[in-house]
Every structure is written in C-alpha cells, then in structure tokens.
Amino acid sequence: MAMYGVPPGITNPPSPLPAGADGEHPKTTGTLVLVFVFLAAFATYYFVNWKLLSLVWRIG
Amino acid sequence: MSTAFRTCPVTRLKVHSQADALIKANAVAATIFLIVGGIAAFLVLLTRWQVVHLLDAAWFYRMLTIHGMSMLIFFILFFEMAVLYFAGPVVLSSRVPAPRIGWLSFVVMAIGALTVEWAMWTGRADVMFSSYVPLKAHWSYYLGVILFAVGALTVVGLFFASLVVAKRERTYEGSIPLVTFGALTAAIIAVVTLGHGAAIYIPTFLWSIGVMHVDPAVYRLVFWGLGHSAQQINLGAMVALWYMLGALTVGAVVLNEKISRSAFVLYILFINMAAAHHLLVDPVAGPAWKVWNTSYAMYLAVLASMVHGFTIPAGIEVGQRLRGVTQGMFGWLRKAPWGDPGFSSLIFSIVIFGFVGGITGVTFGTEQINLIAHNTLRIPGHFHATVVGGTALAFMGATYYLIPLIFRKQVAFWPLAKIQPYVFAFGMLVFTMAMTFAGTFGVPRRHWDITFSNTSFDLQYSPAVDLVIGIMAVGGLIAALGGAMYVLVTVWSVFFGRRFDLETVKTGGQI
C-alpha cells in the first residue's frame, strides 16, 4: 500500500513483533561485524596520527 | 487557548493541538535559519575554493560568522525545541502545560535571533560565533544571544513540566519511552549548557558596554563550557532521533533498556568537562587537568556513543530477524527500506557521525595530537561530520515523518525526497573527508586567502592541497544541492502540500 508522499514506515508500519519475543533475542552477528570494522578504522586513524605527531619537532 | 486533542491515526498517540502548533512554528523557524545559513555556506565555500574566491575578505568573515551562528545555534536549537515538544507531549500523549509560555519563549528566541542576525549583517559583529574576547562585537549581538538562550531555557523548563504533567495525569503506563528519555538527557544537558551561557555572555555583554573586564583565557574556558556542551545537546537529541527513526521505519527494538539508558546518563555526567579539548594548546591549564578533562574522565562519553552505535543497528537487526528477515549476516540491511528517506537518513547519519566525526573528534581531542590539528581545516572537517552529517541529517530524516504526522501533509516531490539523503550524505562525506585531509597539511580554518597573495612573506602549499580543496568544494556543492532539495521539499509540502489523512492510505492513496 505504498503512497505518494508518505514514508513507507507510515503506510506499511512494521508488523507487530511476534508474541513471546521477549527475553533472549536473536544473535546480532551482522552488527558485531560492523562495529569491529569501526573499531579497526578507529584504531588505524588514531595511531596514524600518533605517528604523524612523532614526526614533528621536539616540543614541550 | 484550545486544549483539543486529536488521535494520530498511525501511531494512535493523542496529540495536543498546542503541541502540533508549537512543533510547526519551531520547525518552520529552524528551516528559515537553515536557508540563511545555507546561503552563507554556499558563499563561504565558493570563497575558500580559491579557484572561484567569490567574496571579498570583509564579506567572507561576515558570512562565516553568519553561517556559524545561523546553523549551529539558530537552526539546530529551533529544531531541538520542536524535538522537545514531540518527545514530551506527543510521545507521552499528554498536553503542553502552559502553552502561552511556549509561545512567549518562541517570540523571545525569535527576537534574540533576529537581533543577532541584524548585528551580523550590518557588520557590527564580525567576530565568528566564538567571539573570543577581546575581539568585540556591538552589545546588541551579545544581548540577542542572551535573549535567545533565555527563550530556549524556558522551553526546556516546559519540557520538564510536561513530563510531570504526563506522569500525574497518567497518560502513559510504565516508564517514559527511551526516545523521551534521550530527549530528557538532552534537556538536562541544555540546562547546564545555558548556565555556562549565562556565565559568559552576561559578563561579555557588560564588557561590551564598558563596565566590566573579561579575561581572554577565562572567556575561552567558559565559552567552551557553553559551546561544547551545546554539542552534547545535539548529540543527545540526535541519538534520541536515531532510536525514533529505527522504531518508525523498521520497528527496531530496544535490546536492553538498562544499557541504552545508562549510556545516556554517561552523557549527562561528563559534559561539564567538555570545554577541555578546545584548550589543549592554550597557555593556561596544566597536563593533569587536560588529560582528565579532555578524556571526559577516561572517555566515558565516547564509550556511551560507542554503545549507542552498537545498540541502534543491533536493535534494527533484531527487529528484522524477529520478523523473519533472517537471510545471512546482512540480510536485515539488504532487505531494509532504503527507499524510505527516514531510514536512509538514519543509516547515513550513524555512519558519518561515527566513522568520520567520531573517530576524528577523539583523535584531534587527544592532548598531544591536538598540536597537529588545532585551528586547521581538520577541525571544521571533523565537526561538519558530527553536526551536519550526523545531527542535521538525522533532523532531515525525522522531518520526513514530521510532515505527515504533525503537519498532516504529504511530502511533496516524493521521488526527490527519496534521493535527498543520498545526495546530502554523499556530498557531506566527500566534503568532510577532504576538508579534514586538507587540514593535515596545516591549512588554516577561517582563512580568506591561503595563497597569501598580498603578504610580506610568500607561502605556497603543495599542489596536493589545491586538489584536495577542489574535491572539498565539489563535495560541499553536492551537499549544498542536497540541502536545497530538502528545503524545496519541506517548504513546498508545508505550504502547498496535499493534505494527508489515513483514509487516503486505506484506499491506496493517489498521486
């Protein structure tokens, strides 16, 4: 039931969660992979910058 | 004043007519300042791109001040006022207590903002939004900021009152929803922030009329107590909207209330330290103070963002899996509604905020690394990723839901609206990364002429800088196009849009 000018979240709202879904939830493997990619990018950029800093003059 | 309620046909929430009206007024005001700030962005960008070098020096610095104030203060805060009216009264199905005060605050904020705009456009305040003492603006500039802040603080008070009223009148069962909780943290932070604001703008106002002395270093400390804490408000509001968009677009679940709420509380606990990373190469504070404060007590606020950065996508993943979208590791992403501008904005906002804004922010805010970042283009590169690619984009995504739910209009130029987040996010990604990279060569921020054509000593940056600035300009122009698309779509929908009601949805709608 798509409709011009209305986001699908409104015209086709997400179906109600199946009953009994409370408690343990399914695994979040995909998200875990993504956050580890993030951590790797973070660590790389962070330490590259320490390296760049170490190249400038001694100061303090 | 009317106290009529309507029942939202989609969410079944009871919406107070005054909440509707106040959200509309604040959202429209936000958009007006977005337009002003956007025009300034375009002009500033085309000046920094030295191939075009559009404005003369005086107008460049003036426009840069106008851009900073209109965007970072007026656009963002007016929109946040709308978010507070939404996350309080609307989400809790309650009334707006004392709507007259809401309107009064709106008028006070508008007068404050217009005063500041007047001072800036007439050349009375060429001081950048940071207005470091002893660089002096006309007193009306400081007065305007004070008025604006007082108005905003009153709205925050009204938000607290609406929580009390909703609780007392039992408009909901259980605890306040996570989205409201997030907005509550933003509101608490706003109180602290605006307290710093009073502590700095009132003395500075008095200094501008010649009755008080303000120490330049103390100014920087207290100003950033305001200036950076204000970014934590944006952060809290943005994360609350992330949770909201996840819920609306794909029915994302809250994995664990304890974890998400504790993370929000960490934001509140550590904002008072936020000034520190602006002062890392200042001649005042010592190393212990810098290390402790710039890390917000061992990076606990960073921890909070990393937690939300996990729980939000994981909530989407779990929501999808529970509904039977279980294919492979990323089926939940592939099968997601990418044509829903609310959803695409959400994902791009998280990615740009985290991968570009977050990583660069923590890195540049490290005590010693700040030596190779302070006041270079790396800094605006970083914060356009947080506050524009992150916050502003989340606001845009929320707007696509606000238009049908609150303005009760269909979103005009729907195909354009669907691609708008893609254009804006792509442009911002290129713009912020190129800007940050240009800063690595030491290229200064807030600078009219990096070719140093009329100076006593020459300086020529490596040709790579020209290339990178060119890429930055192209990215910025694409982002500006995305911003213009957003303005066109929202303004047209609100003023000339077709009425939206659930009956049209039930009958399949019409074009």
Place this chain on the structure above:
Amino acid sequence: MHTALEPPKGVWWKPAGRAEKLWVGIAFGWCLVLFAMMPLWHLKGEQNTTGIRRKVEPEAFQARTIEFIQQYQIGTEKGIPVVEPPPGSDVYLLARMWNWVPILKLQKGAEYTLHLSSMDLNHGFNLYPMNINLQVVPDYDYALRIVPGEAGDLRIVCNEFCGIGHHTMIGKLIVVDESAETVTYGGGER
C-alpha cells in the same frame, strides 16, 4: 520486546545479552587505551604541550621582546628585525595585528625556550610546513621548549581569526644547519 517509542512496563533493569556485554567490554577497554596514551606520551613522547604558562601584561611582554631583539638582532627584513639568539636561550615571539615579531634565526638540533604572547587579540601560531599549532592568548605567556628538527625557511601563519587583516598575518622563521653548512661551503663561513 518493544520499540524506543513505547513505554517499557514493569522493571526494565534487566541483565544484558552476551553481544551487548562483549561490545561494552571491548569499547571500555579501547577507552582505557585512549586514556593511557596521553600520560604515556608525557613519559615517552617528545611532543607535549605543557610548557610554562603564566600571566603577563602585554606591555611587559613587549618590553621583554624589544630587549631581546636589541640583544641579538643581526639584520632587518621587510621592516621586521631578524634575530639570532644563542642555543639554549629564551626567545620571544610577539603576535599583534597583523604580524609576528621578530624573525627568528635558530639552529637545527639546538633547544630554545619559545615564548608566545599577543599584544591585542587571540592569534594562532601555525608553523609551516611542520604543522605545529598553538593558541596565542593576550595576557598570557606560553613558553615551550622547542628543538628545530630541520633546516629551512619557514613560515608562521596566523590561524586564529584576528580581524580583517587576519589572512595577511604571516611571519618567518629561519632554521640553519651549522654542520651541513660547514660541509657545503668548506670554509666554515656563514
């Protein structure tokens, strides 16, 4: 389960799942690494921002700078004194709208204590091409021990907005390599 727009009913303080615990643990560990790097760099690193920080009257700083210039001046370029202080000495660099005074001539590998302050507004010290950045605040003297690492003809760009002439505010700093020059010219003459 419920979404973030629904009020949770009953007690929501429940134990977290495995994945959440794992990520919070790892993220916290990473935060500790971020935190530890700063004190560590104070111990092992060679670039720090501590220096000596104290209040100073702009006039007093200016007087000290003039005295310093008179003591070690070796010439003038573009109306700005060129000063060659001996290694190990305190050197003064004054920022004002819109130039840096004086032009310093330093030796590679020697240590100096560089004092920075401003006569008027905030200015920004950006050393090109090294990309070292410091905030120059009026009423404060920021003194850092600094060891030039390369010889060359360097620039000091102002990177804090300081009024309409901000972009013209550029200074010069010369670093000479005594040992290398001896080799090049053979005569040991300067």
